[in-house]
Amino acid sequence: MGNIEVGGEYRVARPFVVLGELVFKAGDRVTVEKIDPNPERPANRYVVLSERVNKRFQLSEQDLLPCGPPARTVACPICAEPNDPLVRHCVKCGALLP
Numbered sequence: 001m002g003n004i005e006v007g008g009e010y011r012v013a014r015p016f017v018v019l020g021e022l023v024f025k026a027g028d029r030v031t032v033e034k035i036d037p038n039p040e041r042p043a044n045r046y047v048v049l050s051e052r053v054n055k056r057f058q059l060s061e062q063d064l065l066p067c068g069p070p071a072r073t074v075a076c077p078i079c080a081e082p083n084d085p086l087v088r089h090c091v092k093c094g095a096l097l098p
C-alpha cells in the first residue's frame with residue numbers, strides 16, 4: 001500500500017491480542033497519530049490508539065489497510081452511534097433509525 005500518513009485513517013488488517021487482551025479487531029478504524037521510528041522493530045513505526053483499551057500501539061504498514069472513502073452512516077437519534085445505512089435499528093441501543 002502507498003504512503004501511510006500521520007492523521008490518515010486506516011483499518012486494522014488483523015486482530016491483535018496483547019497480553020491476553022484484544023486490543024484491535026480486524027477492520028477496526030484507527031488514525032495514525034505519529035510515525036515513531038522503533039529501533040527494535042523498524043517496521044512497527046505507526047502509532048495508533050486502541051479505543052478498546054485506551055492505549056497506543058505501534059503497527060507496521062502490513063497491519064494497516066486503506067479505509068477508502070468514509071462509509072456513509074446514519075447517526076442514531078438516541079445514542080448517536082453511527083449505523084450502517086442498511087440496518088433499520090441501532091446496533092447499540094436498538095432504536096428505530098430515521
Ligand SMILES: [Zn+2]
Nearest residue numbers: 076079090093
Ligand atoms: Zn442508538
